[in-house]
Amino acid sequence: MSDQVKFLLNEDDIPKDWYNIVADLPEPPAPVLHPGTGNAIGPDDLAPLFPMASIMQEVSAERTIEIPTPVREIYRQWRPSPLYRARRLEKALDTPARIYYKYEGVSPTGSHKPNTAIAQAFFCKEEGVKRIATETGAGQWGSSLALAGSMFGLEIEVFMVRVSYDQKPYRRAFMETFGATCHASPSTLTESGRKILADNPNSTGSLGIAISEAVETAAQRDDTKYSLGSVLNHVLLHQTVVGQEAMRQMELAADYPDIVVGCTGGGSNFAGLSFPFIGAKLRGEQDVKIVAVEPANCPTLTKGKYAYDFGDTGNLTPLVKMHTLGSAFLPPASHAGGLRYHGMAPLVSQLVNLGEINPTAYSQTDCFDAGITFARAEGIVPAPEANHAVKGAIVEALRCKEEGASRAILFNLCGHGYFDMQAYTDYNSGKLEDYAYDESEVAMALAGLPSIS
């Protein structure tokens, strides 16, 4: 085994194709349904919102989809991202486990999000789109699409949830630095926004409202499309560069993971790392244990139902089959805004349902404890979302210690915490709290699911 701590690849090693796990699934994904008719919807139904290239990827069953050269050109800025052996963390934990992490924080916006933002912006540009509208919660996705817009000369219009817009002015400044426009949502720019404000002028907004505003904005003009940063098949597809690189880097390390760990919100960073490994397992090439870590106060995979539901709280989107806490459920506040979603990527949900993924849930404070241990050993302060993956990896590493087993653990450190220091300020001053979710609220939200089998 190599004694290196950092496994790097060259620009030529950036994957040439995205990997589509649909080709390796034992059965095709459940169809996406029209909320009105209950019928399966096709590419044309999505055409007003997405470029056709993205739509064809969304419904593709091909195992590999070529990454366009201009996208790979921009990936070169930070890809292949490094894979690290966490030797100091191993020592701090006194574990026989070999811990590796793929680090996506080296991207210009500090997370894995540009992997898909660049691709989506490119497909829009190719199809003559001038402007892309999107929503953002904490701002990581909006920043990444803003970056992509600056690379391809596209206008980017971001609807940022009001509470985050006010709390995280630096995220907004970051987007504006790349030339994007950022609106607090609800805004007076859309029918949906004005309606909310008429009812409640002090609305702090929600991701659901912001989605409605972005979708409406995209629909208003022919030259504008909508873009989503997670959940959908094509978004997960774009993230598979992460796992493909990691596979090659594990070869450089002369090792192979026994366990792959990722955090799950919408599912895209998790899928990006794990799908290539799950694919190898599904094809009977190599066994692996896959662990998905979610926040205990938004336990979509561990406490939710695998059923058809809406992607947004406003119930404007098509119906998808996924693990869900019910679209009416509003997850309690936490610093891991990127994991605060009632649903889950349909492909991740299908694999959980097949027993290929082991979902776990940990509290925010437990995850921050793990993040601090990691930061002091490895020198990188993880994003609050990534702390969940760190926690999952540490749990597995300590299990190795208990059992005296030397396993290789690989996790996705999907982003750094430079923009999330308020969370660490709260932690350091003992003010970080765990807000439990309301079980009766979830029960009600689940009871209200559309009745489709």
Add this chain to the structure above:
Amino acid sequence: MSDQVKFLLNEDDIPKDWYNIVADLPEPPAPVLHPGTGNAIGPDDLAPLFPMASIMQEVSAERTIEIPTPVREIYRQWRPSPLYRARRLEKALDTPARIYYKYEGVSPTGSHKPNTAIAQAFFCKEEGVKRIATETGAGQWGSSLALAGSMFGLEIEVFMVRVSYDQKPYRRAFMETFGATCHASPSTLTESGRKILADNPNSTGSLGIAISEAVETAAQRDDTKYSLGSVLNHVLLHQTVVGQEAMRQMELAADYPDIVVGCTGGGSNFAGLSFPFIGAKLRGEQDVKIVAVEPANCPTLTKGKYAYDFGDTGNLTPLVKMHTLGSAFLPPASHAGGLRYHGMAPLVSQLVNLGEINPTAYSQTDCFDAGITFARAEGIVPAPEANHAVKGAIVEALRCKEEGASRAILFNLCGHGYFDMQAYTDYNSGKLEDYAYDESEVAMALAGLPSIS
């Protein structure tokens, strides 16, 4: 020439030695003088403050000084840092110049500072030191020493200038995340601090006061040393890993810089990149033009005097020969806190005096304009300090365009701006202003210089 955009080296390529430019200078550096006696001071005089290893490096004339293995072990986390060809920036500027930048923002704290923080902490650890005291302005240096402390199990005590302590709570949280203690300066913990507070309970502090507090804290206990993040010879020495790597990476690019650009505050990031290239020139191996960029409102090299002066405003430090605006001069506010220093590293000053370095000065807003151009082309938002280097590089690139000359320009992008988004918020909202320095204040400060030839 390679068509790559990113030139990476392996862990094995981390330099084995630091490069000491003193060996290649035509004459030895001017001696450091005791402020009371005016006599040259020796290693023993510095022993209460610094570990002996650092002191011996401070006075060394050896060309190479071996980097201890434990320091290289930690460097492996992010070193060798990438060198980029800025192809999209070249295109945006429509210049025939080939622009390269060395990117130090990949370090755990986002700048070049850990290169010396790790080394200094290691030497303290080796000599049985338990605690290190230091000052920090905007917080970049304090964060890096905090990181180094967590790596070697040392207590780190940071005195942070009160105004920054209040304005940049996230920097403090960052230091605390690594386990350091951060005090607002002036504090009640030291004689110097209490004295200032007695005179002015609302004092917003200054770097000079913070230095006094840190030095006093180091002197209070035998197990405590003091550490400085720039200016001194050994600090510049540690940064030469940057330039040495860049030389090898330029070889990978099958190119050599005609022009090397860096920003100058205390001088360490600038020296880190440029000294190996200046050394090659001094040894007659390869010609190069060296450009130092400083803020127009703290124009140490372009408007200062090359003379003996104190390193701090309290006039407690030894006297060093350097370019200075006078230790009594308080530079006006700017977002480039790391460049807001009345003096300059003696080695940089000596080379400016020898005509080996071309100093230039640009206003904050000009530098931010350049930084925005860079961010939108290259996708990385530079630190306000680094914007000065970006500006210098763009000026040279546009000169190439004007003259139809295809030169290779290399600059040091010494840090990212993730912790400096208030500056970009101000810029984006048109509120970024240039505060001119008071010429009569500088004239008075210069008139007050100690009369030593």
